[in-house]
Amino acid sequence: xxxxxxxxxxxxxxxxxxxxxxxxxxxxxxxxxxxxxxxxxxxxxxxxxxxxxxxxxxxxxxxxxxxxxxxxxxxxxxxxxxxxxxxxxxxxxxxxxxxxxxxxxxxxxxxxxxxxxxxxxxxxxxxxxxxxxxxxxxxxxxxxxxxxxxxxxxxxxxxxxxxxxxxxxxxxxxxxxxxxxxxxxxxxxxxxxxxxxxxxxxxxxxxxxxxxxxxxxxxxxxxxxxxxxxxxxxxxxxxxxxxxxxxxxxxxxxxxxxxxxxxxxxxxxxxxxxxxxxxxxxxxxxxxxxxxxxxxxxxxxxxxxxxxxxxxxxxxxxxxxxxxxxxxxxxxxxxxxxxxxxxxxxxxxxxxxxxxxxxxxxxxxxxxxxxxxxxxxxxxxxxxxxxxxxxxxxxxxxxxxxxxxxxxxxxxxxxxxxxxxxxxxxxxxxxxxxxxxxxxxxxxxxxxxxxxxxxxxxxxxxxxxxxxxxxxxxxxxxxxx
Amino acid sequence: xxxxxxxxxxxxxxxxxxxxxxxxxxxxxxxxxxxxxxxxxxxxxxxxxxxxxxxxxxxxxxxxxxxxxxxxxxxxxxxxxxxxxxxxxxxxxxxxxxxxxxxxxxxxxxxxxxxxxxxxxxxxxxxxxxxxxxxxxxxxxxxxxxxxxxxxxxxxxxxxxxxxxxxxxxxxxxxxxxxxxxxxxxxx
Numbered sequence: 001x002x003x004x005x006x007x008x009x010x011x012x013x014x015x016x017x018x019x020x021x022x023x024x025x026x027x028x029x030x031x032x033x034x035x036x037x038x039x040x041x042x043x044x045x046x047x048x049x050x051x052x053x054x055x056x057x058x059x060x061x062x063x064x065x066x067x068x069x070x071x072x073x074x075x076x077x078x079x080x081x082x083x084x085x086x087x088x089x090x091x092x093x094x095x096x097x098x099x100x101x102x103x104x105x106x107x108x109x110x111x112x113x114x115x116x117x118x119x120x121x122x123x124x125x126x127x128x129x130x131x132x133x134x135x136x137x138x139x140x141x142x143x144x145x146x147x148x149x150x151x152x153x154x155x156x157x158x159x160x161x162x163x164x165x166x167x168x169x170x171x172x173x174x175x176x177x178x179x180x181x182x183x184x185x186x187x188x189x190x191x192x193x194x195x196x197x198x199x200x201x202x203x204x205x206x207x208x209x210x211x212x213x214x215x216x217x218x219x220x221x222x223x224x225x226x227x228x229x230x231x232x233x234x235x236x237x238x239x240x241x242x243x244x245x246x247x248x249x250x251x252x253x254x255x256x257x258x259x260x261x262x263x264x265x266x267x268x269x270x271x272x273x274x275x276x277x278x279x280x281x282x283x284x285x286x287x288x289x290x291x292x293x294x295x296x297x298x299x300x301x302x303x304x305x306x307x308x309x310x311x312x313x314x315x316x317x318x319x320x321x322x323x324x325x326x327x328x329x330x331x332x333x334x335x336x337x338x339x340x341x342x343x344x345x346x347x348x349x350x351x352x353x354x355x356x357x358x359x360x361x362x363x364x365x366x367x368x369x370x371x372x373x374x375x376x377x378x379x380x381x382x383x384x385x386x387x388x389x390x391x392x393x394x395x396x397x398x399x400x401x402x403x404x405x406x407x408x409x410x411x412x413x414x415x416x417x418x419x420x421x422x423x424x425x426x427x428x429x430x431x432x433x434x435x436x437x438x439x440x441x442x443x444x445x446x447x448x449x450x451x452x453x454x455x456x457x458x459x460x461x462x463x464x465x466x467x468x469x470x471x472x473x474x475x476x477x478x479x480x481x
Numbered sequence: 482x483x484x485x486x487x488x489x490x491x492x493x494x495x496x497x498x499x500x501x502x503x504x505x506x507x508x509x510x511x512x513x514x515x516x517x518x519x520x521x522x523x524x525x526x527x528x529x530x531x532x533x534x535x536x537x538x539x540x541x542x543x544x545x546x547x548x549x550x551x552x553x554x555x556x557x558x559x560x561x562x563x564x565x566x567x568x569x570x571x572x573x574x575x576x577x578x579x580x581x582x583x584x585x586x587x588x589x590x591x592x593x594x595x596x597x598x599x600x601x602x603x604x605x606x607x608x609x610x611x612x613x614x615x616x617x618x619x620x621x622x623x624x625x626x627x628x629x630x631x632x633x634x635x636x637x638x639x640x641x642x643x644x645x646x647x648x649x650x651x652x653x654x655x656x657x658x659x660x661x662x663x664x665x666x667x668x669x
Contacts, residue, residue: 113517119517139525142530151527
């Protein structure tokens with residue numbers, strides 16, 4: 001049963017269920033009505049036939065019931081003739097002549113009840129494939145104990161019920177016919193009802209999917225005033241509210257980003273002037289006194305950091321605005337990374353494995369930014385030795401930067417590429433802007449070749465220390481065009 | 482989920498039940514058991530019933546039916562006998578108890594020597610019976626009861642009781658004693 005239920009629950013849609021329910025209801029109603037009518041009508045037919053046949057026969061036999069026993073053969077013959085139809089009159093061993101009634105058609109039960117009973121009896125039997133009614137009329141004799149008992153004079157009559165059978169069969173076939181018509185009608189009604197109910201449901205499903213895929217302007221057409229219309233209206237209101245709030249959030253976010261971009265842009269010009277001034281101050285610092293020289297160096301240092309921060313902010317703003325574009329070039333990756341390390345003076349501090357001959361189509365500036373950031377972080381926060389390994393196959397370039405520091409705490413790992421997220425120096429002043437890894441991550445993701453997206457991942461090595469893995473799609477030569 | 486499928490399975494059960502019921506009651510005129518109707522015709526005569534005396538009470542006994550209706554003995558051939566069954570019963574009654582009946586303690590108070598009874602036509606629903614005794618003596622009341630009951634039984638057994646439930650019989654004898662019609666005191 002539970003399997004049946006599962007089958008019904010899972011495999012059956014709303015439409016088949018509706019159709020089945022309708023057809024079942026029609027079938028039950030039709031068969032109940034037809035069955036009741038059929039049973040009643042059949043009983044009426046049977047009773048009518050019985051009354052029409054039995055009652056006159058009893059009357060005719062009654063006229064012969066006053067004879068003295070044993071009857072003469074002539075009496076039996078005329079009694080059988082009077083009873084009419086296919087009948088036989090019997091008394092003990094005597095039989096009426098010219099009777100064709102087959103006594104084997106009479107059930108032993110009936111014979112017994114004729115001997116012991118005091119009423120007219122009848123029984124419907126199946127005789128050679130046809131329905132027959134056998135009527136038994138005993139005659140009664142007065143007994144010394146003042147009762148009537150069977151005298152032994154009996155009349156049997158056998159009546160063919162084929163006409164009644166045909167009438168009943170006609171009744172049955174018309175019941176089947178109208179039942180089938182009712183079921184067909186129910187099927188049509190069910191299909192129409194299912195269509196009416198299911199069309200809005202399907203529409204609702206489609207629209208909800210559109211909404212889920214990001215089309216917040218998807219709405220339902222509200223028809224009518226029923227429960228489905230109410231549901232559609234509610235759905236539309238919800239979608240409108242969602243669209244409103246999402247729009248609001250997006251506007252706020254883009255406002256915030258534009259503000260950051262504007263601020264950094266506005267800060268650039270004064271910073272350029274300040275940098276020029278601090279360069280001069282730096283040169284003059286030794287000639288200034290101790291305190292003044294220190295102050296000049298501090299101003300110069302903080303100005304450089306501010307410049308760096310503004311540059312990073314502008315870079316991030318370009319990513320957010322979608323303005324960041326790749327400037328691709330076919331480069332030898334090993335020599336590009338080597339140049340990065342050399343320029344920053346890290347050649348001696350990094351154990352780099354740079355197999356030669358890895359040619360790929362990349363943005364060299366962005367690769368430089370990423371590698372410099374990863375190696376800089378490793379040198380700053382990890383412990384030496386810091387390792388760098390370049391690896392490539394035909395579709396990927398992979399650069400791993402490893403250190404032997406304490407690694408990244410588990411709660412830090414998911415946020416390591418978030419903006420302004422500084423793990424161990426949270427909210428303390430440091431040299432970085434807090435945007436380096438975020439920018440590296442954006443730069444990695446910017447490299448897209450077909451279905452392949454560049455990625456940057458952070459993890460801890462089993463033997464200790466953090467490992468940052470940069471994966472860029474490798475597009476070689478003219479394939480990139 | 483459960484509720485919906487519960488409804489469905491209930492429906493399915495109902496449908497199966499309806500189908501089974503339809504199959505059970507279908508297919509035209511079915512054979513039946515033996516059906517009892519009204520009472521069978523009464524009045525077939527298989528034996529004579531005469532009333533004898535068993536220690537002061539009347540008792541009905543069977544006598545075999547003569548093959549054909551017989552006239553009363555002696556000079557009765559000319560007498561019209563309207564009720565042959567009743568006449569046969571009176572004849573049997575006048576013959577007295579059989580040997581086995583006598584051995585069982587049954588007696589008759591009707592005279593046996595040369596007596597004869599005649600059933601005459603009745604008037605107004607009353608049957609008249611004339612008992613001719615050899616010595617001209619009258620009948621005792623019990624003998625009259627015997628006659629009345631025997632005649633009543635013969636009419637009842639022939640299925641021809643007139644009008645009222647009880648058959649009324651007037652017994653006449655040579656004593657010219659006037660008796661009114663009466664019913665059988667023993668017949669229920």
